[in-house]
Amino acid sequence: PLWRVSGEVEGLWSTMEMGFVPSVGWWKCGLKNVKRLSFRNMSMSATPTPSRPSVSDNLFKPNLVWGKESKGTTSSEKRQKVVIIGGGLAGLVTAMELLESPERFEVTIYEGRPFVGGKVGSWVDKDGNHIEMGLHVFFGCYYNLFDIMKKLGTFESLLLKEHRHIFVNEGGKLGELDFRMGPVGAPINGLKAFATTGQLKLGDKLANALALGLSPIVKGLFNFDAAMDDIRALDDITFSDWFQSKGGSRGSIERMWNPVAYALGFIDCDHISARCMLTIFQLFAVRSEASILRLLEGSPARFLTGPMVKFIEERGGQIKLRKFVRDIRYTEAADGSLQVVGIDVAVSGEAVESIDADIVVCACDVPGAKKIIPQGFRKYPELDNIFKLDTVPVITVQLRFDGWVTELNDISAMKDVEARGLDNLLYSADADFSCFADLALTSPSDYYRQGQGSLLQCVLTPADPYMPLSDEVVAAKVLDQVRKLFPSSRELQCTWSSVVKLGESLYRECPGTDLLRPRQQTPIAGFYLAGSYTQQDYIDSMEGACKSGRLAASRIVEKVLQTAVV
Numbered sequence: 251p252l253w254r255v256s257g258e259v260e261g262l263w264s265t266m267e268m269g270f271v272p273s274v275g276w277w278k279c280g281l282k283n284v285k286r287l288s289f290r291n292m293s294m295s296a297t298p299t300p301s302r303p304s305v306s307d308n309l310f311k312p313n314l315v316w317g318k319e320s321k322g323t324t325s326s327e328k329r330q331k332v333v334i335i336g337g338g339l340a341g342l343v344t345a346m347e348l349l350e351s352p353e354r355f356e357v358t359i360y361e362g363r364p365f366v367g368g369k370v371g372s373w374v375d376k377d378g379n380h381i382e383m384g385l386h387v388f389f390g391c392y393y394n395l396f397d398i399m400k401k402l403g404t405f406e407s408l409l410l411k412e413h414r415h416i417f418v419n420e421g422g423k424l425g426e427l428d429f430r431m432g433p434v435g436a437p438i439n440g441l442k443a444f445a446t447t448g449q450l451k452l453g454d455k456l457a458n459a460l461a462l463g464l465s466p467i468v469k470g471l472f473n474f475d476a477a478m479d480d481i482r483a484l485d486d487i488t489f490s491d492w493f494q495s496k497g498g499s500r501g502s503i504e505r506m507w508n509p510v511a512y513a514l515g516f517i518d519c520d521h522i523s524a525r526c527m528l529t530i531f532q533l534f535a536v537r538s539e540a541s542i543l544r545l546l547e548g549s550p551a552r553f554l555t556g557p558m559v560k561f562i563e564e565r566g567g568q569i570k571l572r573k574f575v576r577d578i579r580y581t582e583a584a585d586g587s588l589q590v591v592g593i594d595v596a597v598s599g600e601a602v603e604s605i606d607a608d609i610v611v612c613a614c615d616v617p618g619a620k621k622i623i624p625q626g627f628r629k630y631p632e633l634d635n636i637f638k639l640d641t642v643p644v645i646t647v648q649l650r651f652d653g654w655v656t657e658l659n660d661i662s663a664m665k666d667v668e669a670r671g672l673d674n675l676l677y678s679a680d681a682d683f684s685c686f687a688d689l690a691l692t693s694p695s696d697y698y699r700q701g702q703g704s705l706l707q708c709v710l711t712p713a714d715p716y717m718p719l720s721d722e723v724v725a726a727k728v729l730d731q732v733r734k735l736f737p738s739s740r741e742l743q744c745t746w747s748s749v750v751k752l753g754e755s756l757y758r759e760c761p762g763t764d765l766l767r768p769r770q771q772t773p774i775a776g777f778y779l780a781g782s783y784t785q786q787d788y789i790d791s792m793e794g795a796c797k798s799g800r801l802a803a804s805r806i807v808e809k810v811l812q813t814a815v816v
Contacts, residue, residue: 309478309533309787312397313800315347315807327814330355332806333593333607335575335622337361338368339792340780341613342558343398343799347807349565354810357567358605359613360595362574367555368615369755370792375748380549380696383750384646385687385709386792387513387675388546390539394796399554402561407553408544409692411674413439415541417449417509418672418735420680422658425449425505427541435538437471447506454501461498465528467535477532478787485525485764492524509677512684514789515759516642516711526759526789543675545687548696576602578610578624580774588626589775611802613780616641617754630773635766639783641754643717645710647683647728648748655704655732655739656688664738669698681731682716683708703742706732713751721749756790757783770798771805778802 332348334341337359348355365371372382388395388408399405417425425448431439444458466484470477484492489511490503503519511522514530533540546553559569577594590610594602612619616639628634653664656671663670673691678684686708689697697705708728710716716724725747733740757763767785770778780802782794 309391309393312394313797313804315800315803316350327354328608329353330608330806330810331606332357332609332611333605334359334611334613334780335578335593336368336613336615336618336781337363337366337569337571338613338615338781339370339395339555339795340368340782340799340802341611342366342555342562343394343796344611344613344780344802345562345567346398346558347800347803349562349567352565352567357562359562359567359569360573360575360593361569361571364571365551366559366569366571367550368795369752370550370554372549372551372555374549374551379648379746379748380551381648381748381750382550382646382707383752384644384755385675385685385707386546386550386554387685387687388544388792390542390544391533391537392793392796394800395793398558398796402557404553404557407547409547411543411545411692413542414443414674415510415543415677416672416674417506417677417679418656419449419678420734422736422738424658429541436540437535439538440534440541449506450502454499454505457497457499458502458506461493461496461502462531464496465531467528467532470532470536474532474536478529481525481528481532482764482787484528485523486761487524488520488761489522489524489527490519492528493519505679509679509684512711513675513677513709514791516644516709516713516756517758517760518712521758521760523759523761523764525764529787529789545675545689545692548693552696575622578612578622578627578777579604580624580626580777582626587775588773588777590777607776609776609778609806611778611780611806613799613802615754615781616757616783619779619781619783627772627774627777632768633772633774636768636783638766639763640758640760642711642756642758643713643751643753644755645713645716645724645752646750647706647708647710647725648689648746649704649706649708649725649729649732649744650699650746651703651706651739651742652745653703653739653742654688655706655736655742656691657738658736659738661738661741664703664742667701669694671704678735681708681735683710683728683731685709702745708732717751717753721747724749759790770802771809778806 332355334345341359345357345359348357365373369384370386372380374380396405413429415427427443427447429439429443431442466477466480508518511519515522515526574596575593576596578590579592580588580590582588592604592606593610594604597603612622614622619636623633654670657663669691671688671691676686686706688704689707690705729744767783768779769785772779780798782790782798784798786794786797788794788797
């Protein structure tokens with residue numbers, strides 16, 4: 251039989267009424283009543299089922315692509331030529347999974363930029379500064395990304411931060427959600443964090459408790475699948491409308507949930523879908539590790555995408571940079587069905603090079619997909635729906651100082667040669683950059699410089715008002731806000747800055763958009779999609795990109811194995 255492609259993993263799992271919860275590896279949760287599961291035989295139908303799998307193709311574990319019996323090939327099998335358009339995380343992960351069987355797949359990635367990584371891309375400027383396209387924080391529920399990094403041997407490059415979410419308010423006043431409670435985990439540590447936070451007033455705390463107590467989160471403690479069904483159904487309402495309808499206060503939204511919403515989806519609670527926010531809350535409530543934060547030891551190019559590139563190239567895969575795909579070539583049968591046959595790559599001017607392929611994976615973001623998907627493909631509603639998705643602009647600002655910005659109100663320590671300050675992700679309700687971090691502290695291998703100080707990386711959301719402004723004006727405005735948050739930093743000089751603007755970043759996760767997200771396998775023969783905007787229960791994020799890449803690879807492997815059996 252053709253065993254699971256993205257199906258169940260044989261192993262030990264703890265179970266409660268809420269469903270299956272892993273009890274091994276970093277998922278230790280001390281639960282009892284252990285049961286052993288066996289492989290579940292997967293359907294090998296040519297097209298994916300319309301409905302989503304239970305528990306969002308399982309949020310609690312990696313989506314595995316290959317079964318034990320399926321990596322080998324027969325001499326009569328044709329090696330499949332796969333081209334992947336886009337070298338972001340989704341494209342890299344798709345390639346990695348297919349190249350677990352290089353005898354079956356010949357894989358080439360075409361990337362228009364001079365570097366891979368997409369929204370997690372990074373590079374070094376002429377002065378040796380590491381430039382990033384965003385602030386990349388790794389939540390403890392990034393199970394697919396963690397699994398990939400363990401395969402690459404790079405998981406240890408993720409630096410664990412204290413289990414608290416810190417809010418920096420004007421004047422240097424700190425609030426936090428402190429989840430630290432010794433051996434006690436979710437949901438008890440979460441209740442403690444909200445009960446003791448100084449970020450909310452007492453009335454807001456009580457209103458917050460009421461709203462969350464009336465949410466599907468409580469049901470999720472006992473029946474996770476049913477709770478996720480309820481949460482998916484809330485994609486037709488904003489988080490603000492849902493939260494306030496349950497008794498939540500405006501103060502909670504403005505002082506706590508807006509910064510979190512901006513960090514997750516780059517839009518505020520008045521515009522983000524309740525589904526998006528409650529999905530994350532549900533994970534935090536049932537999994538102790540979900541709310542733990544990690545940051546890379548250094549730049550993504552060195553510790554994340556670089557090892558992925560090495561893995562791909564060692565297995566015969568190719569990555570072609572500065573190669574713009576102009577068009578996807580396809581044929582149309584008499585019955586109207588479509589089949590991809592390759593791509594056209596820009597060479598110079600209007601000239602193109604035609605590349606034949608058995609399989610084409612569009613691993614672009616939303617704006618990239620809109621540019622490359624042929625008009626003829628839009629006769630299929632799920633592909634046409636991509637053109638209904640909107641995106642959010644974002645600006646990443648880096649500011650380097652001659653001392654330690656977040657070493658609050660201690661002038662002598664601010665000038666210390668040793669690194670000082672808040673070594674964690676930071677949120678703020680009092681600045682236009684709702685989340686930021688001092689990379690010289692959080693990611694010292696590439697961002698700490700001997701004799702210098704903080705390197706703040708600030709994410710401007712919403713970035714719309716800043717997009718028309720010059721880089722110098724943007725940096726000056728952010729610097730002014732930094733000094734309002736940390737008054738003692740006025741004693742320091744900003745010695746360097748960088749501004750990276752993305753006019754179209756994450757897809758806008760507003761109400762009604764979840765149903766517009768396409769599946770990885772399309773109605774067009776040989777054409778697949780990967781990208782965090784595609785259908786998977788996680789949000790548009792690094793984990794979402796990795797999940798989508800594995801799901802795309804799964805659908806490809808299913809189809810190839812099915813054809814081989816026939």
